[in-house]
Amino acid sequence: MNKLTDHLIVISFDCLSEHDVPLLKKLPNFKSFIENSSYCTQVETIYPSVTYPCHATIVTGNYPNRHGIVNNTYMQPGRISPDWFWHRHHIKGTTLYDEAKKAGMKTAALLWPVTAKADIAYNMPEIFANRPWHHQIPVSLFNGSPRYQLEMNSKFGHIRNGLSQPELDDFVLESTVETIKTRKPELMLIHFVDLDSQRHMHGFSSEEAKAALQRHDKRLGRIMETLKEAGISENSTVAILGDHSALDESKVVKLNVLFKERGLIQTNASGKLTDWKAYCKSCDGSAYVYINDPDDYAAKNEVSDILAELLQNERNGIETVITGSEANEKGADGTAFRMLEAARGFYFSEAIEGDYIEEVTDEDAKTKKYTLACHGYSPEKEGYHTVFFAAGKGIRPGFSIKSMHLVDEGPTFARLLGLDLGDTDGFIIEGILDI
Incomplete structure (x- = not known):
């Protein structure tokens, strides 16, 4: 199968909602991106609509009962802080990054859920020090790419403040920029959590949530500019998506x-x-x-x-x-x-x-x-859709999709890279592809 792009950059803005679209269209970098994209502002998420099952669905094209990530955390009755489904081995079947690796592509993932110990060339997994005797840095190093993470930490670790936002996303952004410049991965998965954190703490329509969207706009602008600086913009596809909404x-x-x-x-x-x-x-x-x-x-x-x-x-x-x-x-x-x-x-x-x-x-x-x-609510709840935007090589600009499902994203990404995820629950959104 011929590939439609040389570089695919998937940016997950956790908790990006259909209700954010009017503001996104006013922010300079989102506005510019959306005007040149094909998109859907009525993306139906999965059940339960929580982060780890959603992100496993995005890279497999399957529902939770099929890929195995049925919740964020384990069933550990009585534990105050249950362990999360951090590790790749919990996912049943193949993933987008597995197939990219098999095809000889250079892969990178920054804080993408359920990627601990995954076979990703440049891997900074989302995993927490969940025991009193654990320390965050060795836990991350042990479960991702040690040399790569040490390099990013030595250059940008001063930006972080533990797991606090917006500093953590600022650290992820600088690591993303550096990775694009120095590695030029053919598949890159990036997970930003600032918006989700602000909504949890302050409410869906809070000023803090709006400020996070404005920070995300600047982060998007930096990434798009970096692709140009790295000389790969013309041969790249960028996808912006949410995993769920919130109430x-x-x-x-x-x-x-x-x-x-x-x-x-x-x-x-x-x-x-x-x-x-x-x-x-x-x-x-x-x-x-x-x-x-x-x-x-x-x-x-x-x-x-x-x-x-x-x-x-x-x-x-x-x-x-x-x-x-x-x-x-x-x-x-x-x-x-x-x-x-x-x-x-x-x-x-x-x-x-x-x-x-x-x-x-x-x-x-x-x-x-x-x-x-x-979040976690049923995708059938009214006004609870997330969004999907894609632009760049292999994408027909200006194509609006009335509705789609989160499971459709993985097969569509695979088609862009000339890969096949096999028999999935989702379908390729062929209308947006420049085939």
């Missing part, structure tokens, strides 16, 4: 509190979980309910009774309940007993102490106990 919320639903009251979760004297029959695993705006023993019909009946009671009053914060098989049909984890969708204004926590519903305060957001906006 404001002010109340936290803590279903595990009820499970504990009904004897489905046991704790010791200090309140630590010691055993469980049923557990609510949060995906923020949605949640899975798992049963420890699949043959425990008493637990299943108890959970069903609890959920039936809660559904009678919308103030309990649960909009819908579906079965595991119904969740599987939507591309989510079919091994769950039930999947729950939060009502607008609510989201789920795994906490097992306190009240069933807790109000979120500004102080909670400042201390990162809770958030003021989140």
